[in-house]
Amino acid sequence: xxxxxxxxxxxxxxxxxxxxxxxxxxxxxxxxxxxxxxxxxxxxxxxxxxxxxxxxxxxxxxxxxxxxxxxxxxxxxxxxxxxxxxxxxxxxxxxxxxxxxxxxxxxxxxxxxxxxxxxxxxxxxxxxxxxxxxxxxxxxxxxxxxxxxxxxxxxxxxxxxxxxxxxxxxxxxxxxxxxxxxxxxxxxxxxxxxxxxxxxxxxxxxxxxxxxxxxxxxxxxxxxxxxxxxxxxxxxxxxxxxxxxxxxxxxxxxxxxxxxxxxxxxxxxxxxxxxxxxxxxxxxxxxxxxxxxxxxxxxxxxxxxxxxxxxxxxxxxxxxxxxxxxxxxxxxxxxxxxxxxxxxxxxxxxxxxxxxxxxxxxxxxxxxxxxxxxxxxxxxxxxxxxxxxxxxxxxx
Amino acid sequence: xxxxxxxxxxxxxxxxxxxxxxxxxxxxxxxxxxxxxxxxxxxxxxxxxxxxxxxxxxxxxxxxxxxxxxxxxxxxxxxxxxxxxxxxxxxxxxxxxxxxxxxxxxxxxxxxxxxxxxxxxxxxxxxxxxxxxxxxxxxxxxxxxxxxxxxxxxxxxxxxxxxxxxxxxxxxxxxxxxxxxxxxxxxxxxxxxxxxxxxxxxxxxxxxxxxxxxxxxxxxxxxxxxxxxxxxxxxxxxxxxxxxxxxxxxxxxxxxxxxxxxxxxxxxxxxxxxxxxxxxxxxxxxxxxxxxxxxxxxxxxxxxxxxxxxxxxxxxxxxxxxxxxxxxxxxxxxxxxxxxxxxxxxxxxxxxxxxxxxxxxxxxxxxxxxxxxxxxxxxxxxxxxxxxxxxxxxxxxxxxxxxxxxxxxxxxxxxxxxxxxxxxx
Numbered sequence: 043x044x045x046x047x048x049x050x051x052x053x054x055x056x057x058x059x060x061x062x063x064x065x066x067x068x069x070x071x072x073x074x075x076x077x078x079x080x081x082x083x084x085x086x087x088x089x090x091x092x093x094x095x096x097x098x099x100x101x102x103x104x105x106x107x108x109x110x111x112x113x114x115x116x117x118x119x120x121x122x123x124x125x126x127x128x129x130x131x132x133x134x135x136x137x138x139x140x141x142x143x144x145x146x147x148x149x150x151x152x153x154x155x156x157x158x159x160x161x162x163x164x165x166x167x168x169x170x171x172x173x174x175x176x177x178x179x180x181x182x183x184x185x186x187x188x189x190x191x192x193x194x195x196x197x198x199x200x201x202x203x204x205x206x207x208x209x210x211x212x213x214x215x216x217x218x219x220x221x222x223x224x225x226x227x228x229x230x231x232x233x234x235x236x237x238x239x240x241x242x243x244x245x246x247x248x249x250x251x252x253x254x255x256x257x258x259x260x261x262x263x264x265x266x267x268x269x270x271x272x273x274x275x276x277x278x279x280x281x282x283x284x285x286x287x288x289x290x291x292x293x294x295x296x297x298x299x300x301x302x303x304x305x306x307x308x309x310x311x312x313x314x315x316x317x318x319x320x321x322x323x324x325x326x327x328x329x330x331x332x333x334x335x336x337x338x339x340x341x342x343x344x345x346x347x348x349x350x351x352x353x354x355x356x357x358x359x360x361x362x363x364x365x366x367x368x369x370x371x372x373x374x375x376x377x378x379x380x381x382x383x384x385x386x387x388x389x390x391x392x393x394x395x396x397x398x399x400x401x402x403x404x405x406x407x408x409x410x411x412x413x414x415x416x417x418x419x420x421x422x423x424x425x426x427x428x429x430x431x432x433x434x435x436x437x438x
Numbered sequence: 439x440x441x442x443x444x445x446x447x448x449x450x451x452x453x454x455x456x457x458x459x460x461x462x463x464x465x466x467x468x469x470x471x472x473x474x475x476x477x478x479x480x481x482x483x484x485x486x487x488x489x490x491x492x493x494x495x496x497x498x499x500x501x502x503x504x505x506x507x508x509x510x511x512x513x514x515x516x517x518x519x520x521x522x523x524x525x526x527x528x529x530x531x532x533x534x535x536x537x538x539x540x541x542x543x544x545x546x547x548x549x550x551x552x553x554x555x556x557x558x559x560x561x562x563x564x565x566x567x568x569x570x571x572x573x574x575x576x577x578x579x580x581x582x583x584x585x586x587x588x589x590x591x592x593x594x595x596x597x598x599x600x601x602x603x604x605x606x607x608x609x610x611x612x613x614x615x616x617x618x619x620x621x622x623x624x625x626x627x628x629x630x631x632x633x634x635x636x637x638x639x640x641x642x643x644x645x646x647x648x649x650x651x652x653x654x655x656x657x658x659x660x661x662x663x664x665x666x667x668x669x670x671x672x673x674x675x676x677x678x679x680x681x682x683x684x685x686x687x688x689x690x691x692x693x694x695x696x697x698x699x700x701x702x703x704x705x706x707x708x709x710x711x712x713x714x715x716x717x718x719x720x721x722x723x724x725x726x727x728x729x730x731x732x733x734x735x736x737x738x739x740x741x742x743x744x745x746x747x748x749x750x751x752x753x754x755x756x757x758x759x760x761x762x763x764x765x766x767x768x769x770x771x772x773x774x775x776x777x778x779x780x781x782x783x784x785x786x787x788x789x790x791x792x793x794x795x796x797x798x799x800x801x802x803x804x805x806x807x808x809x810x811x812x813x814x815x816x817x818x819x820x821x822x823x824x825x826x827x828x829x830x831x832x833x834x835x836x837x838x839x840x841x842x843x844x845x846x847x848x849x850x851x852x853x854x855x856x857x858x859x860x861x862x863x
Contacts, residue, residue, distance in 0.1 A: 162567065194719060206714040215590050258581055277576070
């Protein structure tokens with residue numbers, strides 16, 4: 043039974059190595075045997091899924107605005123613009139001015155050249171603190187700080203797209219994306235908001251973004267493999283990708299009153315924090331699956347599994363334990379997009395529901411076919427290091 | 439029997455525990471004594487060398503075990519101390535809080551100390567700097583350095599320490615973060631998701647690089663000679679904010695749950711309002727319309743009219759632009775009355791605690807009502823003639839304060855305002 047306060051998805055903005063927009067993603071992902079776009083040399087021994095060519099002007103009209111951002115913020119602002127366009131909100135001053143926003147963000151790019159120069163100089167200096175002051179005061183670009191600040195992705199979305207109802211930025215890797223979607227949905231269900239822009243972006247093509255994983259040895263090395271097949275291979279199992287995913291979530295009544303196409307309804311969004319060092323992850327995933335109240339019958343699952351060995355093993359085991367679930371590890375084709383991972387999973391789930399078709403297997407050895415029309419799709423993000431979340435996405 | 443719901447039929451949100459740490463000390467009692475005697479916590483920087491720096495003063499918290507250990511460890515310790523004080527005061531089990539955690543904290547980055555040490559332990563001289571860091575990184579056996587670079591790790595550790603429930607939310611709305619953490623807690627209780635929530639704002643990120651970044655944006659005071667005089671909100675010669683550290687924590691609880699367990703009600707979180715600004719990355723819209731909208735939204739959320747606010751705990755950063763804009767916003771909302779309404783800035787004494795500021799200042803706002811004492815705006819020796827406000831100049835004032843408006847404005851167009859009351863209406 044639908045209710046006026048249901049949360050529905052009316053806009054999807056996607057960017058990944060596969061291209062941009064929901065149509066492109068659907069076309070490529072629905073193609074059996076589609077091969078990922080890989081960049082194996084620039085960051086060797088790591089493989090990444092690189093950004094496609096993007097004409098930033100299409101969503102960020104002013105060059106001045108583009109110059110104030112580095113790629114991460116541009117990417118997020120761009121993906122947000124795609125979602126707003128898709129929902130018919132972009133350029134509508136009244137809807138933008140009353141629109142709330144929750145962005146899942148990490149940090150922006152540091153100046154690698156300045157950092158490298160400081161590190162090189164540190165080899166022959168013992169007064170490294172003084173060295174830092176010398177170099178940073180003279181070589182840092184003043185506005186770079188703003189391109190690094192986590193909440194300035196949201197800030198740029200406000201400036202470029204005029205979304206100004208409210209602006210909140212959540213941090214904390216995949217968990218930030220989960221909490222952003224969960225909080226946005228709760229605000230709509232409770233009547234605190236009618237339409238919310240929610241999502242995130244990740245720009246992996248920068249050494250610090252790889253370092254964020256590799257300080258704990260999380261990255262996969264050597265020849266690329268699908269996400270479910272990296273156990274036992276060299277490295278930690280994660281292959282990253284650049285990308286962004288934004289959703290326009292809307293109160294059903296608000297969407298129907300303005301006559302918008304509804305992709306899907308967002309059902310329960312659940313989240314958790316297993317104390318993994320105490321071995322709680324398996325039980326936590328099982329508990330989330332049970333809280334999500336899965337429907338009877340075959341269920342397609344868009345899994346955000348990162349490839350990180352422990353977390354991916356636990357998630358695979360939990361999904362495999364339920365024979366009704368046909369999982370798709372989309373990181374095989376997009377790479378892991380950190381804060382954007384969960385919004386991306388929800389977007390792909392919504393697309394399948396909307397197109398009334400399941401995705402083919404992304405990995406024939408580890409995934410099983412799904413026949414028929416998926417009326418409900420599960421989206422998951424089990425953090426590579428911490429935090430877990432899931433959502434059910436239902437036919438509109 | 440008390441009314442348990444507010445003017446919109448939502449659960450009233452009470453405050454049952456308060457914690458605070460600033461450069462003035464650890465805990466409410468030391469902070470309040472210093473704040474009401476007009477004492478400044480601003481002092482010369484000793485944490486790192488000041489060669490080449492235009493700003494050589496700050497309100498850093500230099501007296502904790504983690505003070506010299508980097509931004510993540512210090513932010514954690516600040517958050518833990520404030521959280522423990524609040525949860526203990528609320529009479530709850532400090533290892534089993536039993537509600538969600540909302541943490542406002544600064545974005546994290548690999549500290550330079552670690553960056554230098556990783557780089558210089560690399561042996562492969564043919565590698566680029568980036569390759570060298572990555573090669574050393576993947577051979578590390580401990581997770582300590584890794585965790586300082588994960589945006590969710592401080593909250594994860596706090597959740598373990600304090601026994602909060604569920605996925606903790608770490609957030610940043612720049613200098614409004616502390617207020618947003620409180621707003622998220624209020625909203626969760628109003629939606630009936632929980633009976634209580636722990637909202638913490640903590641910031642221990644005053645590194646050399648952070649200071650230089652703000653300096654390059656011309657945001658910081660360079661009045662180095664007499665540190666305690668550098669932060670002078672609403673003064674004619676104000677020249678920037680003073681970078682500072684600290685933490686504030688509130689235990690928020692539905693009034694019903696708090697009364698049911700016989701907790702002491704320290705105040706009420708009546709309303710939250712926000713509005714984003716699309717004008718510029720660091721500057722506010724010249725007509726102050728977003729700040730005005732945020733104040734009005736907070737009043738409306740609290741169900742109070744302009745006439746029902748007794749005191750404003752200002753954002754009052756001491757930057758030329760903020761104080762002017764804030765005055766414009768307040769005089770637009772409160773009209774003539776603003777010139778006779780007490781409006782003071784805690785930042786005159788503690789500096790700008792960034793991600794913590796909204797939470798620290800909410801804590802002080804609640805104490806202002808409980809103690810019937812308004813902390814002053816110190817260093818108000820040279821009033822800005824364009825800003826006519828009763829800033830409670832230089833000396834505390836005894837006054838009955840039933841309601842407070844606390845403002846927080848930040849880079850990226852962030853504007854969040856809180857309305858607090860002494861008693862449930």
